[in-house]
Amino acid sequence: MQFFLEVLIGGLLSGVMYALVALGFVLIYKASGVFNFAQGAMVYLAALSVVGCMEKGAPLWLAILLAFVIMTLFGIATEKFVLRKLVNQPPIALFMATIGLAFFIEGLAPMLFGSEPRALDLGIVDEPIPAILDAWGIVISKFDLVAAGVAALLVTTLALFFQYTRIGRALRAVADDHQAALSIGIPLQHIWAIVWGIAGFVALVAGLMWGARNGVQFALTFTALKALPVLIIGGFTSVPGAIVGGLIIGASEKLAEIYLPPVMQSLFGGNFGGIEGWFPYVLALFFLLIRPEGLFGEKHIDRV
Amino acid sequence: MSKKIGDVILDLQNISLRFGGVKALTDISFDVREHEIRAIIGPNGAGKSSMLNVINGVYHPQEGVIIFRGRERKKMEPHHAATQGIARTFQNIALFKGMSVLDNIMTGRITRMKASFVEHALWLGRARREELEHRKKVEEVIDFLEIQHIRRTPVGRLPYGLQKRVELGRALAAEPSMLLLDEPMAGMNVEEKQDMCRFILDVNDQFGTTIVLIEHDMGVVMDISDRVVVLDYGKKIGDGLPDDVKNNPDVITAYLGVSH
Amino acid sequence: MIYREAGQFKTSYAADQQLFPIRQDRIGVLIVLAVAFLAIPAVASEYWFSAILIPFLIFSLAALGLNILTGYAGQLSLGSAAFMAVGAYAAYNFQLRIEGIPILVSFACAGLTAAGVGILFGLPSLWIKGFYLAVATLAAQFFIVWCLTKFPWFSNHSSSGVISAQKIVIFGHEFASPREKYLLVLTLVAVMALAAKNMVRSSTGRAWMAVRDMDVAAEVIGIRLMPTKLLAFAVSSFYCGVAGALYAFCYLGSVEPDGFSLDMSFRILFMIIIGGAGSILGSFLGAAFILLLPIFLDIALPRMAGLLGLPFSNATVSHIQILLFGTLIMFFLIVEPHGLARLWQIGKEKLRLWPFPH
Ligand SMILES: Nc1ncnc2c1ncn2[C@@H]1O[C@H](COP(=O)(O)OP(=O)(O)OP(=O)(O)O)[C@@H](O)[C@H]1O
Numbered sequence: 067m068q069f070f071l072e073v074l075i076g077g078l079l080s081g082v083m084y085a086l087v088a089l090g091f092v093l094i095y096k097a098s099g100v101f102n103f104a105q106g107a108m109v110y111l112a113a114l115s116v117v118g119c120m121e122k123g124a125p126l127w128l129a130i131l132l133a134f135v136i137m138t139l140f141g142i143a144t145e146k147f148v149l150r151k152l153v154n155q156p157p158i159a160l161f162m163a164t165i166g167l168a169f170f171i172e173g174l175a176p177m178l179f180g181s182e183p184r185a186l187d188l189g190i191v192d193e194p195i196p197a198i199l200d201a202w203g204i205v206i207s208k209f210d211l212v213a214a215g216v217a218a219l220l221v222t223t224l225a226l227f228f229q230y231t232r233i234g235r236a237l238r239a240v241a242d243d244h245q246a247a248l249s250i251g252i253p254l255q256h257i258w259a260i261v262w263g264i265a266g267f268v269a270l271v272a273g274l275m276w277g278a279r280n281g282v283q284f285a286l287t288f289t290a291l292k293a294l295p296v297l298i299i300g301g302f303t304s305v306p307g308a309i310v311g312g313l314i315i316g317a318s319e320k321l322a323e324i325y326l327p328p329v330m331q332s333l334f335g336g337n338f339g340g341i342e343g344w345f346p347y348v349l350a351l352f353f354l355l356i357r358p359e360g361l362f363g364e365k366h367i368d369r370v
Numbered sequence: 371m372s373k374k375i376g377d378v379i380l381d382l383q384n385i386s387l388r389f390g391g392v393k394a395l396t397d398i399s400f401d402v403r404e405h406e407i408r409a410i411i412g413p414n415g416a417g418k419s420s421m422l423n424v425i426n427g428v429y430h431p432q433e434g435v436i437i438f439r440g441r442e443r444k445k446m447e448p449h450h451a452a453t454q455g456i457a458r459t460f461q462n463i464a465l466f467k468g469m470s471v472l473d474n475i476m477t478g479r480i481t482r483m484k485a486s487f488v489e490h491a492l493w494l495g496r497a498r499r500e501e502l503e504h505r506k507k508v509e510e511v512i513d514f515l516e517i518q519h520i521r522r523t524p525v526g527r528l529p530y531g532l533q534k535r536v537e538l539g540r541a542l543a544a545e546p547s548m549l550l551l552d553e554p555m556a557g558m559n560v561e562e563k564q565d566m567c568r569f570i571l572d573v574n575d576q577f578g579t580t581i582v583l584i585e586h587d588m589g590v591v592m593d594i595s596d597r598v599v600v601l602d603y604g605k606k607i608g609d610g611l612p613d614d615v616k617n618n619p620d621v622i623t624a625y626l627g628v629s630h
Numbered sequence: 631m632i633y634r635e636a637g638q639f640k641t642s643y644a645a646d647q648q649l650f651p652i653r654q655d656r657i658g659v660l661i662v663l664a665v666a667f668l669a670i671p672a673v674a675s676e677y678w679f680s681a682i683l684i685p686f687l688i689f690s691l692a693a694l695g696l697n698i699l700t701g702y703a704g705q706l707s708l709g710s711a712a713f714m715a716v717g718a719y720a721a722y723n724f725q726l727r728i729e730g731i732p733i734l735v736s737f738a739c740a741g742l743t744a745a746g747v748g749i750l751f752g753l754p755s756l757w758i759k760g761f762y763l764a765v766a767t768l769a770a771q772f773f774i775v776w777c778l779t780k781f782p783w784f785s786n787h788s789s790s791g792v793i794s795a796q797k798i799v800i801f802g803h804e805f806a807s808p809r810e811k812y813l814l815v816l817t818l819v820a821v822m823a824l825a826a827k828n829m830v831r832s833s834t835g836r837a838w839m840a841v842r843d844m845d846v847a848a849e850v851i852g853i854r855l856m857p858t859k860l861l862a863f864a865v866s867s868f869y870c871g872v873a874g875a876l877y878a879f880c881y882l883g884s885v886e887p888d889g890f891s892l893d894m895s896f897r898i899l900f901m902i903i904i905g906g907a908g909s910i911l912g913s914f915l916g917a918a919f920i921l922l923l924p925i926f927l928d929i930a931l932p933r934m935a936g937l938l939g940l941p942f943s944n945a946t947v948s949h950i951q952i953l954l955f956g957t958l959i960m961f962f963l964i965v966e967p968h969g970l971a972r973l974w975q976i977g978k979e980k981l982r983l984w985p986f987p988h
C-alpha cells in the first residue's frame with residue numbers, strides 16, 4: 067500500500083510536469099485555433115538556451131532572463147513569419163506547419179547551443195523529504211514538490227493575468243469570438259503575437275523544470291510529446307483540463323509501468339518494460355472512444 | 371401556375387430542436403406536397419436552416435415526428451435521406467473545394483454507383499462502364515445549367531454565383547425527388563437571380579421535383595412558391611398561400627421588427 | 631509548342647476519361663517506364679540500385695499509401711512507419727510459419743495484415759478529425775513498435791526483435807542481386823501506383839476527396855463516412871504494409887522494430903507535403919526529394935565548409951538537415967501547398983504555351 071501510494075504520488079507529481087507543457091498548447095489553441103505541435107520543441111529550445119547561456123558564463127538568473135527574451139522573440143517571429151501567412155489555410159495545414167516548425171527548432175537549437183546532453187542545476191535537490199519519509203515511510207522527491215508548486219504558481223499567474231489585465235481579457239475574447247475581439251480595439255495580430263510570446267514563456271518554465279529533472283537533451287522533445295494525450299483527455303480548450311489530464315496521464319503511466327509488466331510476463335513470458343512509452347497514447351485513444359470532446363471540452367455540432 | 375400538385379409526401383409534426391440552451395425550433399408542424407415549391411421564410415436566426423437540417427437528417431430533433439412518403443422515421447442519417455431521394459444545397463456553399471466542377475457533380479451520382487474499390491483499382495468492366503454512364507448523366511446536368519465552359523475548373527476558382535450553380539448541379543445529378551435549397555440566390559446580382567429562378571422553375575416543371583426553398587428575397591418567394599411557411603424565433607407564425615402570408619399581421623410584425 | 635493538346639479533340643467520354651488524356655503525357659509515361667525497366671538495369675551500378683533506387687521506390691510506395699489517407703481522404707496520420715513495420719514482420723512470419731507459401735502471397739498477406747491493423751487504429755477517425763486523429767495515430771506508432779519489440783513470437787525469439795528476411799524465390803528463381811531486387815520492387819510499385827491512380831480517378835477517390843473537403847456535405851449527398859474513412863485507412867495501410875515488407879526483404883535484409891521510428895513516419899509525411907498532397911506523381915517526387923536531399927547535403931556541406939574554412943562536424947550536417955526539412959515544410963505549406971507536383975504542372979502549362987509568352 068505504501069509502495070502504491072509512493073508510485074501514485076510520484077506519478078501525479080510528474081503529471082504536473084506534463085500539464086506544464088500542455089498548458090502552452092492550450093493557450094495557443096484557445097487564442098488562435100492553432101494546434102502547435104512545436105510546443106515540445108520550444109521546451110527543448112528554452113532549456114537549451116538556459117544551459118547555453120550559462121556555459122557562456124552567464125549566472126542562472128541572467129541565463130533565464132536571456133532565455134525568456136529568446137523565447138518571446140521566437141514566439142513572435144513564428145507568428146509573424148509562419149502562421150500569419152497561413153491564416154486562410156485549413157487547420158490541418160497549420161498543424162503540419164507546426165510540425166515543420168518543430169523540426170526547424172530541433173535543428174537550430176543544437177546548432178546554437180550544442181547538442182550534447184547537459185545537466186541544469188537550479189539548486190533544488192532531488193531527494194526524499196525527510197519529514198514525510200519519517201512520518202509515513204513514503205519517498206516523495208523535494209524537487210517534484212517544488213515543480214508542482216511552480217506549476218501552481220504559473221497557473222495562478224496566468225489566471226490572474228487573463229482575469230484582470232486588458233490584454234488578458236482581450237485574449238479571452240479572441241478565444242470566444244474573433245469578431246468581438248476586434249471591437250475591443252486590439253489588432254488580432256498583436257493578440258496572437260502576445261499569445262505566442264506567453265506560450266514561449268510557459269515553454270521556458272517547463273523547460274527549466276524538465277531540464278533540471280532529466281537533464282537537457284534531445285529526448286526532452288519526446289517527453290513533451292506526451293502533452294498531446296494529456297490534451298485529448300483534458301480537452302484542447304481548457305486550462306483545468308490540461309492540469310487534470312496531466313495528473314491522470316502521470317499517475318496512470320507510472321502505475322501501468324510498475325504493475326502491468328509482471329502480469330504480462332506471467333501471461334506471455336519475456337520482459338515487458340517500457341509501457342510508459344505508449345500507455346498515455348493508448349489511454350487517450352480509449353478516452354476518445356468514450357468522450358471525444360475531452361473531460362472539460364464542450365460538445366459541439368458542426369453548423370451547416 | 372397550372373401544374374399538378376400531388377399528395378403530402380413530407381409531414382413534419384411538432385418538431386422541437388435545441389442546442390444546449392438555445393431553442394432553435396419549437397413545436398413546428400407543416401407539410402410538403404408532391405411537386406410543389408414550398409418556401410420557408412423568416413428573419414435571421416429564425417431556424418430556417420435548422421429546419422432543412424432536420425428534414426435531411428443532419429440535425430436530430432429532440433421531439434417530433436417526421437413522415438416521409440408515408441413512413442415515419444425517428445432518427446435518420448443524412449446518407450439515408452440521400453438514398454431516399456432528398457438532395458440539397460447549403461447556405462454557405464459546401465462544394466468540394468479541391469475538385470473540379472465535373473468531379474463535384476459526379477459525386478452527386480455516388481449513391482447510384484455500385485462498383486467496389488477493387489473493381490475501381492483494377493479498372494474492370496463494371497467500374498469503367500459506370501463511369502461512362504454516369505458521366506453522360508452528369509453532362510446533361512452540365513448542359514441544363516449552362517456551365518459547359520467551366521467543366522474542368524477547380525470549383526475554388528469560380529466566382530460565387532457560379533459556385534452556387536455548381537452546387538445546384540451536384541444536387542440535381544442525384545435526380546432527387548425532393549430538393550432542399552438553402553438561400554440559393556443569396557449574394558447574387560439581379561441577372562444571376564433570374565437565371566437561378568429559371569433553373570428552379572425548370573427543375574420543378576420538367577422533372578416534377580418537389581422543392582423546399584429558403585429565401586430572403588420576398589419578390590422571388592412570392593413569384594415562384596406555391597405555399598409559404600414563416601418562422602420567427604424558432605416558432606411557426608404563418609403558413610399558407612403567398613398572398614395570405616403576405617397579409618398575415620404576425621408576419622408583418624416579425625418582418626418590420628416590432629418588439630416581441 | 632512541344633507540349634500541346636490543340637488538335638487532340640475528344641470525341642467520346644471514354645477518350646476523355648483515359649488514364650492520360652493528353653498524348654504527350656502518354657508518351658512521357660512510356661518513356662519513363664522504358665527507362666526504368668530497360669535503360670537503368672542496363673547501366674546502373676550496384677550502389678545506385680541498393681542505396682538510391684530501391685529505397686526511393688519503396689518510400690514512394692509508402693508515401694503513396696500515406697497520400698491516399700492524408701492527401702486524398704484528408705485523415706492525417708503520424709504512424710505510417712508503424713504500418714510498414716507491421717508489413718515487414720507479417721511477411722517474415724508468413725514465410726516462416728507457412729510451409730511453401732509463395733513470397734508474393736506473403737507480401738499480399740502482409741499488406742492485408744497491415745490493412746487490418748490500420749482499420750483498427752482508424753476507428754477513432756469516426757469520432758474525431760484533424761490533429762485529434764494525429765494524436766490517435768501516434769498511439770499506433772508507439773504501441774505497434776513496442777509490441778514487435780516485446781512479444782518474442784513476432785521475431786521468432788530473436789534478441790531485441792531483429793528479423794532477417796528470408797530469400798526471395800519466385801517460380802524457382804532467386805532474386806538475389808540488387809538489380810533483380812530492383813526489378814521486382816519496380817514492378818510491384820508500378821502496378822500498385824496504377825491501381826492507386828485508378829482508385830482516385832473513380833468514385834472511390836471522389837468519395838475520399840469529398841470527405842476530405844467537406845464531410846457534412848459528403849454525407850448529405852449520400853457518402854457514408856464510416857466505410858469511406860475506414861477504406862482509406864485500409865488501403866493506405868495496405869500500401870504501407872507492402873512497402874514495409876519490401877523494405878525488409880528487398881532493401882535492408884534485416885530490420886528491427888526501432889528502425890520504424892516516429893522520425894521515419896515524419897519523413898514519409900514530409901514526402902507528401904513537399905511532393906504534393908493529393909497527387910500520385912507527388913508521392914514519387916517527394917520521396918526522391920526527401921531521400922536525395924541528405925545525400926546531397928552530406929557531399930555538399932563539408933565541401934562548402936572547406937571552401938569557407940569553417941570547422942565542421944557530422945553532427946552539424948544532421949542538424950542542418952533537420953533544420954532544412956523543417957524550413958522546407960513551412961515554405962511549401964505557405965508558398966505552394968500542392969507541392970512539387972503542382973510546380974511540375976505549372977511547368978507543363980508554360981511549355982504548352984512556349985514559345986509564346988501568353
Ligand atoms: N450547430 C449548431 N450549434 C449550435 N447552435 C446552432 C447550430 N445551428 C443553429 N444554431 C442556432 O439555432 C438558431 C437557428 O439557426 P438557423 O441557422 O437555423 O437560422 P436561420 O433561420 O437559417 O438564419 P439565417 O437567415 O441567418 O440563415 C440560431 O440561434 C443558431 O445560433
Ligand SMILES: [Mg+2]
Pocket residue numbers: 418419420461
Ligand atoms: Mg440559415
